[in-house]
Amino acid sequence: MRRKFIAGNWKMNGLKAQLGEVESIAGAASDNSGVDVALCVPFTLIAPAVAAAGSMPVGAQDVHAAQSGAHTGCISAAMLTETGAGLVIVGHSERRADQCESSGDAWAKALAARGAGLHVILCCGETEEERDAGQTEAVVAEQIAAIPGDAHGDWLTIAYEPRWAIGTGKTPTEDEIAATHGAIRAKLGELAGKEAADTIRILYGGSMNPANAAAILALSDVDGGLIGGASLTAEKFVPIIEAAAKA
Numbered sequence: 001m002r003r004k005f006i007a008g009n010w011k012m013n014g015l016k017a018q019l020g021e022v023e024s025i026a027g028a029a030s031d032n033s034g035v036d037v038a039l040c041v042p043f044t045l046i047a048p049a050v051a052a053a054g055s056m057p058v059g060a061q062d063v064h065a066a067q068s069g070a071h072t073g074c075i076s077a078a079m080l081t082e083t084g085a086g087l088v089i090v091g092h093s094e095r096r097a098d099q100c101e102s103s104g105d106a107w108a109k110a111l112a113a114r115g116a117g118l119h120v121i122l123c124c125g126e127t128e129e130e131r132d133a134g135q136t137e138a139v140v141a142e143q144i145a146a147i148p149g150d151a152h153g154d155w156l157t158i159a160y161e162p163r164w165a166i167g168t169g170k171t172p173t174e175d176e177i178a179a180t181h182g183a184i185r186a187k188l189g190e191l192a193g194k195e196a197a198d199t200i201r202i203l204y205g206g207s208m209n210p211a212n213a214a215a216i217l218a219l220s221d222v223d224g225g226l227i228g229g230a231s232l233t234a235e236k237f238v239p240i241i242e243a244a245a246k247a
């Protein structure tokens, strides 16, 4: 039985003035102990967020694949763990688009993070054009194809995020979400074997909010959410955590 996992992604939002939100969210995480909750904040907020979050894990939104070296402006996995981070997002579509990151880049980062003991959230998801062309499952399969045979939910989570649903207020139909999550689960089974695939949580991301969370979280093979805009305040994020606790 996979525990529900609700992860917030603050993206390039958040200053120390918002640490009160971290405290409130951590309080809700503690009150809903049947759900795993984490918050991925900007690099600058990791240390203070760790201090504010108590036992709730705090994560980063990117990591470099190399252990160290001449990579101006980048952060290594060891730096993240030293700062107190417990997880990291890799392969987010905003990095694929803005920094031209490939699936290979994302996987190299995942391996570096795993090597440093970080939990990895690997993102995948199609564009609107790919969806309209009926290519969703093929695109997502390519984006997770590098997952190795020893993949396991102890260190890996997948986030399915249709690019056209991120920050737009649009979402796929419930049938579409369930079908894509089922296809991801089947692909994980091909890559790592069914037993291991059944340990890996698959989160839905893209305009999840307090109004639609319960319905999405009830779908087959949806093990939680990766939430952007609605994770910025406890007012919007806590009802999603509570919906997960009831799912």
Ligand SMILES: O=C[C@H](O)COP(=O)(O)O
Pocket: 009, 092, 161, 165, 166, 167, 168, 205, 206, 207, 208, 226, 227, 228, 229, 230
């Ligand atoms: O990482 C989070 C996703 O990109 C979803 O963002 P959103 O909830 O603002 O649509």
